[in-house]
Amino acid sequence: MGNIVIKAENISKQYRLGTIGTKTLANDFKRWLYTMQGKEDPFLKIGDTNDRSQKGSSEYVWALKDINFDIEQGEVIGIIGKNGAGKSTLLKILSRVTAPTTGQITVNGRMASLLEVGTGFHPELSGRENVFLNGAIMGMTKTEIRKKFDEIVDFSGVERYIDTPVKRYSSGMYVRLAFAVAAHLEPEILIVDEVLAVGDAEFQKKCLGKMKDVSGQGRTVLFVSHNMGAIQSLCSRSIYLKHGTIQQTGETDKIINYYLSHELKTEDELNLKVNKDIPACVTQVRLLNGEDQKTKAYLSGETLRFAFNIDCQAQGNYQLGIGIASALDVNIFSEVSELMELNNGTFEIDYQNIQVKLAPGNYALTFNLLYNGKSIQYCEKVINFEVLEINRMGETYSLSKGAGFLITQGKFTIN
Amino acid sequence: MSENNNYTFVIKPKRTLWEIDLKEIWRYRDLLFLLVKRDFISVYKQTILGPVWFFIQPLLITITFTIIFGQVAKISTGGAPEILFYLTGITFWNYFSSCLTSTSNTFVSNASVFGKVYFPRLIVPLSVIISNLMKLGIQLLLLLMVWVYYIINSDAVHPQIELLLMPFYLLVFALMGLGFGLIFSALTTKYRDLTFLIAFGVQLLMYASAVIFPASVVPADKQWILFLNPLVSLMEAIKYSFLGQGIFSWFYLAYSTIFTAIILVIGVLVFNKVEKGFIDTV
Structure with a gap:
């Protein structure tokens, strides 16, 4: 202990x-x-x-x-x-x-707490004055700040502007200076x-x-x-x-x-309102399994299948992009379709991937609809789903084994 | 558990009334001075005249008062030169009223900082008192110049030995402003109405504090009513010291001092009690 x-x-x-x-x-x-x-x-x-x-x-x-x-x-x-x-x-x-x-x-x-950087920064004061003020508010003494002053300025990278009032700073410079002070609290x-x-x-x-x-x-x-x-x-x-x-x-x-x-709420279907302002839009997304049924979870190694319903109001060249991210916010893969020429009407686009074998865990689907090369409908992580693994007893479980998001079958050989 | 250092502390729901961590305030003394510096620098940045404004304000008010109260309303100054009489009153009154009004919104105007970081909250009102003291210092220069001018050119000004008590007068003024300010600052976190009350209350109070008239214009048997206002004895003592005009009373000075001490203690206690939870109600 x-x-x-x-x-x-x-x-x-x-x-x-x-x-x-x-x-x-x-x-x-x-x-x-x-x-x-x-x-x-x-x-x-x-x-x-x-x-x-x-x-x-x-x-x-x-x-x-x-x-x-x-x-x-x-x-x-x-x-x-x-x-x-x-x-x-x-x-x-x-x-x-x-x-x-x-x-x-x-x-x-x-103890020091960083609920915010740059607490107490006064816009009229120069960067230098604010470093001292902010440091003191965070509980440093003047001597401590003076000792670390050069380091702080160095870290922030705003040396040239250190004697300019911070109200003239770009927001980026402001945050950098503020964080530099916070980073040197000990x-x-x-x-x-x-x-x-x-x-x-x-x-x-x-x-x-x-x-x-x-x-x-x-x-x-x-x-x-x-x-x-x-x-x-x-x-x-x-x-x-x-x-x-x-x-x-x-x-x-x-x-x-x-x-x-x-x-996390896992879902098997997402319905979106028709948006008349854009030439086309995705109105429904379904997650499908091998038996053509809607599913909230895939088995590890199972083909990922997503079906998109598209409501098209203007003829043109369309592309559909999809991306998969883990629930831990790490992007795993994404891809974009070839150009597809669509006329007015409703269409269903089917996406299938048999190559990727996701490791058990939680994932989210992102999609992006492009019209003549420009993104018109971007929906980030709109559907969450699970990938399960079947154990020897035939039960499914979702605890991740090993590190990473993909299950691969590389070959180890002794030469 | 390591028994080590000064930094061990306990976070508790409520503080006992008397628990004031003076050591902690001392540890944050650098913050106090940086806040004073901030107040002082930031006010007149990007103004052409800068600190000269510290002179202009009391000067203009003095001229206004001289015209309205002296020339039009013909209120007696007890024989003292009008300009000097009003300037003395205004300089010290301003100190008191700015201490009071700016400490009274400590919590409300610093809510964004107080909501993010902990430091002894008492530091902020203390810094206000000190930065106002520096402002007063500058304004005193103006007063001294006018005063010396009148000493040389007029025989109506008679400085008194009680002038040596000036630091004491100032201290009582400052602490009284602080005490009331702390009480109001604690109350305004919950009852915002008080901000309005303070704004015009302070203005009204000036007319009851012997700033623009000498206490001697009040009939002798009714003077005690005026002197119930603890500011009056100080104002009179200051005028007496500078001008030789006014009522200097040890009795009423003692009354004001005790009054101030009580208000200050109440103020600190109330402030201390409110500071822990104010962020939820402000």
Whole structure:
């Protein structure tokens, strides 16, 4: 057992729904009366879970309920869950932006949280002044910043503009400088929100690379993201939140599989509205198996078959592109059809692939319709499906074996 | 668990009332000074006159007051030169009112920063007090110039030895502004109505604080009512020190000091209580 650096005990957080308006004073008074009499807070009794899609009976809702976890030094922990599962609330509590309603967290070490880069940047101040201000807001002292100043400027690559007010910066320069400051914080515990991962691909890579560095130095990192790929590559252990409670904790691979099989809706058919503004559009996509039946899952090695219904209003040359990505957001393959000349009317285009043997797991289909070489309908990851494997007992299962997304049959020979 | 360092802390729902981490505030002292610098630099960036505006504001108000209250309404200044009398009042009044109004919206105007990062929130109102103090410093230069002019050219100005108490007057002014500002800032997070109240309340308060008239115009047996306003004894003491005109009362100064201390303590406590959860209600 290593050092426990974060210990959360029975953390709960209650929010009030709707506007904070005229009733507040009355409720405040009632609350005050109850507490004065030593009774329980009348508004804390409600046991509604936090599910966006369901209408609860009460005005108050638990964004987090009875959260318990221990994090050891040097661990990199991923926090996953759907929108509204309580991830951000948990981060806010950990970064001390807001207080929990009940419970307590003991933190052992210097902690910094990156819920945003460039917090407190003032547009009128120069880059230099903002580096100092932002660093100080993040908890660095002036001497620490001065020591790292050259490194920060170097990392950001905006040396020429360092004495120009940041309002004159391009948004890219702004983010680079802001991230450079954040990257040079040296806390023992780092809390990172996925909003960090906005920006261009290069910048995202830089962010993730920096986080890998940090975790390599024996520091503790908490990382919240929707990007399962990033979670998988960075985090050793993960916490899966659902409706404000911890659904599961454990090794990242297991948690992600659990998450995907519980949260992803696999479908066998997608229906789209006819769009009269474009010359043609896909109105329906079906996933088909070998027996011509609709399916939500393929067996590993089974022919992938997708049928597209196209409603065409203008004659022309069309192409259809498809792409398959894993549920971890990694693109696996894509291809585009030859030119097809279509007249007015409805058509069905059938796509079959017998070559690719996907490994068991979750995948998503993307398609793109092109008209005379220009994309007119692009739908990214619109249908999720599963690839299953048959084991010796004849049962299907979806846990991935080995690394990667393809099952190949290369030959190993001894010469 | 390692028993090591200063950085160990516990995140809890509510803080006990008296739990104020002064050590933590000290650790963030660099932030305090950088915020002061930011306030100071950013206000007059891209203006042609820059810090000269610090002079122009009180000067224009003084001229306006001299015309309206002095020439048109003919309110007595107790024998002191009108320009100097109004300028003294306005310079110090401005300090108090800007401390009060700018600390009172601490939470609302910093919500975006407070929502993202933790640091002792008290740093922000403290930085406001200090940057206003620097602004006052500049305005005092103007006051001193006018004052010296009148000392040389008029025999109506009689500086008093109590001028040495100036740092004390300023401290009480600053802390009173801070105290009230903290209380209001905590309340405005929930009840936004107060922002409007403060905006005109401060204006009204000026007329009750012996800024544009000397306390001596009030009949002696009714003066205690005026002096219930803790600002009056300070304003009068300052005018007495600079001009030799005004009522200097140890008794009322003591009253104002105690009043300020109480308000400040309440302010810090309320602020401290609100800072943890305000982001949910703001």
